[in-house]
Amino acid sequence: MKAAPIFSDVLLGLAVLLVLASALGVLVMPDAYQKLHFVTPAALVAPILVTLAIGVRMGLTENTGESCVALFFMVVAGPYLSHATMRAIRVREKGDWRPGGGGKAPEAEREQ
Amino acid sequence: MHPRFAGRVPGKTPRVTQPTRVAESEPTRREAPVPVARRVGAWVVWWIVLMSFWVMLDDSIQFDEMLAGAGAAALAALAAEVVTYQAAARFRMRAEWLAPALRLPGQVAGDLITVFGALWRKLILGRDPRSEFAEIPVRYGDDTVEGATRRVLLVGGYSIAPNQFVLGIDKDLGAMVVHRLESKDGGG
Secondary structure (H helix, E strand, O other): OOHHHHHHHHHHHHHHHHHHHHHHHHHHOOOHHHHHOOHHHHHHHHHHHHHHHHHHHHOOOHHHHHHHHHHHHHHHHHHHHHHHHHHHHHHHHHOOOOOOOOOOOHHHHOOO | OOHHHOOOOOOOOOOOOOOOOOOOOOOOOOOOOOOHHHHHHHHHHHHHHHHHHHHHHHOOOOHHHHHHHHHHHHHHHHHHHHHHHHOOOOOOOOHHHHHHHHHHHHHHHHHHHHHHHHHHHHHHOOOOOOOEEEEEEOOOOOOOHHHHHHHHHHHHHHOOOOOEEEEEEEOOOOEEEEEEOOOOOOOO
């Protein structure tokens, strides 16, 4: 049995586990800020694993290239979506995302 | 009546007042008109890039497929050009700014352990993560295209690892405001 299909399956399995764990994190975390931190593993790391799995299984083919293009967009857009979402939550809560903009100073603002 | 013309006295030039404070997140206003040739050039560049993506993703060089792709790329290029023009958005960067990106895979891997460690403690011990808002000192920089690009890259770079997201860069504070799921001082 060749190693590439097994390695590819392991990568896909890891991606599935990561998405399941992230979904669990979104489910159990108490507030919106904390839930958002569990989106990145599902939206960034799992797609990297899936793309690697495709690359390992199919080699340098068009499918791998297409997966890389899709991954590129996800890697570039993901951090800014998280940033914009977190900022929107903060603005909705405090009126401004800045430390002095209607909320307490960040140092004094530890949630727990 | 549009508010812009409210209170205008006939024969007098309306006085334009500047807003007292413009948030750094608001789009900048274009101060000088851009030549049409330059805008057409930008549209052509967008069209070439988007058409390349179409060919790569559609995986076909049939005439009708290419025609559909050319039309879709033309519309998308028009939208991209109009948006970047309206927002006065331009991108200019230095190669050395990309060097810190080499550390990102390690940071993502480390933060994955931190984030899922917090999930483990929540599930097993019932303990909520010790989240915090924090300030990271950064130089805000100037209001040039290069300065704005640097800030955009800073926000993206600091938001890619899952334990930390950037809310923004405060010019007055000279600091980047971030939210961390687990604080740096002993979340475990």
